[in-house]
Amino acid sequence: MLLRKLIISAFGLTVLILGGHSFYSHRHLKEAVVLGPGVTDVVKLGDYFDGIAGSINDCNLYILDSGNPGATILILGGSHPEEPASRLAAWLFVENGLMTEGRMIVALSANRSASTVTRLSGAYPSDFTILTKWGGRKFRMGDRWSSPLDQWPDPEVYIHSPSGQELAYVDIRNFNRCWPGRANGTITERACFAFMEMIRKEKVDLVIDLHEAELQYPVISTIVAHERGEELATFVSMMLPDMEGFNMGMEFSPKALHGLSHREIGDFSDAVSLLFEAPEPFLDATRGRTTREQLLTGIDEFVVKAGKAGLLFEKIDEKGWHIDVRIGRHTSAILQTMESWTEIMPDRPLSCEGVPRYAEVIENSTGHYLHNPATSSKVLYE
Amino acid sequence: MNLLTTVISICYYVFIAYVAILMIINLIRSRKWEQELLYVIVLLPFLLRLFRLK
């Protein structure tokens, strides 16, 4: 009987050690960031609010200052780290961007805690690799919600501050349901509060929150705009098909839906807030095998079948939605937004060079624009 | 508020540890292999949280 107990316990211990090692490696995986020619400073989010300093959500903020007059734009990557194109598009700005007018602030891991955990019962891979000419760059696959290791327990119902709106309990760990944040709240709420402080102190004019969505989600391939950003978003939406070769709709931020960046940043600061959504079949509930390949190519027979049944809000065929396409949509949409902003407000221009657009990312692939940390002198880690 | 949140968090880890210990004791005293295997499986999430792995 003792031998039987030992054998059974050995099985459990093996799963514990191997599984535990995988979780530990995932949480502590260092993602290299090669600072591009345009990065003039790197500060911490905690510099703007002590309540987040030193915590897992004290993320890096990359500043690309042209030194010339203009507006300030904030790019939020990693609000939901299970949407990798949102992080990687921001990455291309940090590694390649050079501002020639105005200033850009970039967050690659807006909710860093959520980038260190994968979704329970989601069977996500712990990481994925973007191939480059010199090898590959490994990134953490994340979750929609902050890790319970950083924020636990959850309440039975999440009551949003300050609106008092009731939301599902897990959304208290959802970075894009916690805006404008609370100084004495949970780590997710404090991270949002810290960003709001930064937006106010740095006098940010324009915030773009990058996302990806499942194809069965009605808000997809679109710009969600706060009412003060309606003119800008409409302009961008009109320009994209002709200038970049893809469509992106425009929607108004619902006034009754609280906690989202496009609503609360606009309401609680002077910044114009926009949210961009790209399609990510990996997030669809009807997806087939959950693999790294599916994550990167977006090819999925079952999602195509759901599309044929009219259940999706974006087209999909056998070619899927490759991550290069999704990243290219984001980089082009950001660059087009800066150009449109400058046309609307020529006295506060924004201009950026060196970042690949939609067609270039598809032609050369994302890896072409990621630089080798081994041969670079300015490398930081996320 | 922060202090209270930390105290609550510690309470949860203590509770997790207490339950894990009880499960291990029950596992040792169990006489059925099915129960033993079930205790081992059920223990996994408790130990993973206790060791701050998941």
Next chain:
Amino acid sequence: MSMTAAATIILGIMVAIYIIAKYFKLSTELAMLAAALSGSMAGGTWLAPRHIAEGASTYLDINLIFISATLFMNILKAAGGVAFVVRAILKRFHKTRITMLMLLALLLLVPGALTGAGSVTVLITGGLVAVVLSFMGITKVRIAAIVFIIAGLSAAAPPVSLWAMMTAAGVNMPYVGFFLPLLIPCILLALTTIFILGWKGERINLEKAFAELPPAPEKMNWIRVIIPFLVFGFLVFMGRQWPHTTPIVGLPLMFLLAALAAYLLSPVKIEIYKISRETIKQLLPLIGTLTCVGILVQMMTLTGVRGLLAVTAVTLPVVVVFGFLWVLLPISEAVLMYGAAPVIGVPLVLLFNNIGLDPIIALAGMSVIWPLGDAIPPTAIIGRLTVDVVGFKGSYGTFLKTCLVPGLIIALVGTAMVVFSARLGFLTGL
């Protein structure tokens, strides 16, 4: 090989292994574990320890609620509190059956409505109500059915209905306008259930009941019984009333603090270590099932089996979806538990919205049907918990058969809410 063919083969292997495991008399939990591991191996991912561990962790928080709530109730029982309350209720209300039944239905509705979990209803008031019902001449199997069905309705009842909340979040819809569409059917269906299953019985023989009931300790009184519940109730109230100036306590710690109050106020000595160990032993099948279901769902997701089931369900013709909602929703609940909301609920609500139905009413109707799945094997979490708490020793099949009539009424009402949702839109108040 196409994805459909591959997933179908893997599903076939998982089902076959499950059947073989049951044939060899393995418990449901271990049969599910075997099915999960076989699916993982057939899918070419071998034993995938990361996924076993992650799947096992899926329901950790729910397991903690079960353990802490059961510990609380076991301590209260050991202190003589349950016997005291049952005696008091019988003494006060034994003459009027209607009032008694309505009071008991209300007692069952409140905990789940406040917490969103039917299991909390079963654990907090289920046992107590069961004892009272047994003295009203109702059979154990009917009692189990009453407690289970109303516990499910309590979970769907407002203010917290997790299925509605999670589906609403998935379709970018605020959780607003659900109060009446959930409250009205839940109250009416709870009363219908308790009257159908509990009306027939005998007059309570107070003397006989008191002779059979375990005696309450002499020093036991209302204050000693009510304070632990007040502690729990206050903590829930505190979180709602002052959510931004008080810390998040979480349900498990609320139950533990209530348990601490019950322990400190007990007129008799409580052996806390012994009760704790027995609680874990008592709950092993339940938390074992939850843990193994987590692993099973993880492997189904990993291998594409979950996608196959989801896409098959939501691509059926609309008329067929209407006709099979009463099967589809409970089965999705039985396999995925709350995971059914994002997997099946989201595409269905989008489908209903597309054809001009009212998404709020339709989702409320679906939320009423979903909890029925908590009695369906292989998981049958709340069903098994109820049978355990009530102390029904007969076959599980008999219990399911007893749930059938009220279950079908609920399914019918829920489906009608979906089909006629456009006409019921006024209930949302929007």
